[in-house]
Amino acid sequence: MDIRNPSPDLYNEDLAPAKERNWGTFSIFNVWTSDVHSLWGYYLAASLFLLCGSFTNFLIAIGLSSLVIFFLMNLVGYAGVKTGVPYPVLARASFGIWGANLPALVRAVVACFWYGAQTAAASGAIVALLTRSDAIMAFHKSTHLLGHSGLEVICFFVVWALQLLIIQNGMETVRKFQDWAGPAVWIAMLVLAVGLCVKAGGFSFDHGIPQDVLLAKTKDAGVPGEPGSFWALMAVGATWITYFAALYLNFCDFSRYAKDKSTVKKGNLWGLPINLVLFSLVAGVTTIAAFKVYGEVLLHPEQISAKFDSWFLALLAALTFAVATLGINVVANFVSPAFDFANVFPRKVSFKTGGYIAAGIALVLYPFAPWEGNAATFVGAIGATMGPLLGIILVDYYLIAKGEVNVQALYDENGEYRYQSGWNANALIATAVGALFSSILPNFTSLLPAWWGIYGWFFGVAIGGAVYYALAMVMPRKAGVAQMG
DSSP states (O other), X not given: OOOSSXXXXXXXXXXXXXXXXXXXXXXXXXXXXXXXXXXXXXXXXXXXXXXXXXXXXXXXXXXXXXXXXXXXXXXXXXXXXXXOOOHHHHTHHHHOTTTTHHHHHHHHHHHHHHHHHHHXXXXXXXXXXXXXXXXXXXXXXXXXXXXXXXXXXXXXXXXXXXXXXXXXXXXXXXHHHHHHHHHHHHHHHHHHHXXXXXXXXXXXXXXXXXXXXXXXXXXXXXXXXXXXXXXXXXXXXXXXXXXXXXXXXXXXXXXXXXXXXXXXXXXXXIIIIIHHHHHHHHHHHHHHHHHHHHSSOOOSHHHHHTXXXXXXXXXXXXXXXXXXXXXXXXXXXXXXXXXXXXXXXXXXXXXXXXXHHHHHHHHHHXXXXXXXXXXXXXXXXXXXXXXXXXXXHHIIIIIISTTOOOTGGGGOTTSGGGTBTTBOHHHHHHHHHHHIIIIIHHHHOSSSOGGGGGGHHHHHHHHHHHHHHHHHHHSOOOOOOOOOO
C-alpha cells in the first residue's frame, strides 16, 4: 500500500510497506538453508545429535523442537505478509512509534555480536585451509595483532569485506545469493558425508564414542545430564529452539516480500522441520564417520577438512562452509540491523547504511571476541534478551489487535500508536519484567537454579507476553481503523 503524508522521522523507502512481492516458496526455503547451514549451525547440530543418545531420541528432540520453530516462524511470517512492513515498523504497533526503537536496537546489537561470531567462524575455515602450508603456518604462529594471529586478522577482514559486496544492491541481491548458496552447501555437505562414510567402511547411527570423551567434547553445547536422558533431551530441544531467537523477531523482514501466506507456509515447511532434521542428521552422521576414520570427535567441519589428504577436497570444504556462513550473516545479521538502524534515523540512515553500521560495530568487537568460549552460554544469553520482545509483539498482534494493524498509523507520529508521547508504557514494563527473569537474574546472579538459563528465552517469552496481556486488560489500547496493505 502507499503511505499518505508519512511523518519524515518515521519513514523512508526502505521502511515503507513492500511494493514488489516476488519471493516464492524456493526463496523462503533458502532463507533457512542460508540461516542454518553455517559453521555455528553445524557445530550445534552435531553436538545435539550426539547428545540425544540414539537415533530415535534425535528424531524426538530435534524433530519436535523444529516443529515449534516452524510454528513460531509462521506466526511472525504471516504478520509480515499481511502488513508488508519490516520488524522495527511492526514493533511500533506494540511499543509505540518511538518506543519501537528499543526492540529494534536490542535486535541490532544482538545482530552485531552474531555478525562478528559468524564472520570469525567463516574466516576460521579459511585459516584451517591455509595453514596446511608450512610457510603460512609459520606466519600464523609468529605474527600476532589485535589479540589474534596476523593470518586470522587478514582472513577475518577479507571475509568481512566480501559480505558488504553481497548487499550492495539491496534485498534482491540477498535473494539471488541465497538461492544458489543454500543448495550448493547441501551438495557439498552430502559429498562430505558420503565420502567419510565410505572411508569409514559404512553408514552408522551408532557413534561408539566413549562417554567421557563425548561429555568433554560436547560440554560447550550446554546440555546437562547423561546423553539420551529426559532432561538432556529437554535441554537439546530448548537449545535448538533458542538458537533461532533472533530470526523469530525479524523473519517478517523477509516474509513481507512473499506473494502470500501459503508461500510462507510452504517455504517454512521445507526450510524448517524438514531441512533442520535432515541437516542435523547429516551433521551427526558426518561426525560419527569422522570419529571412525580419524579417531577423534571433530564437531567443527573445518577440523574435518583439515584432515583431508587432498588439497582440492579441503579447499572445497573450506570454501563451502565459508560461503554458508556468509549466507547466514547476510540473512540474519545484516538485513535486520540494516532495517533496525534505519528505523532509528530514517532521514539519515538507509538500508545499506544501517548494514554498514552493523558491520562496523562487528569489526570493532573483533579484538575482544566476546563470542569465544562457551558456545551454549553465548547462544543462551544472546537469545534470552529477545524472548520478552517476541512475547509482547505476538500477544499484541494476535491477542490484543486480533491480527489487525493500522499500517498508515505506523508512519504517523500523531496516530493511534503514539501511546504516551510515542512510548507504550505497558510494553516497557513487560520488557523489564521479562528481561529480569530471562537474562538478568540467571546470568548475573545465583538466585535462580543453574538449569534456568537453558530455558531463559522461554521464560522471557512467557513472562513478557503474560505481563503485557495483563497490563493491556487494565489499560486497554484505543481502537483504530485498520488499513491493510
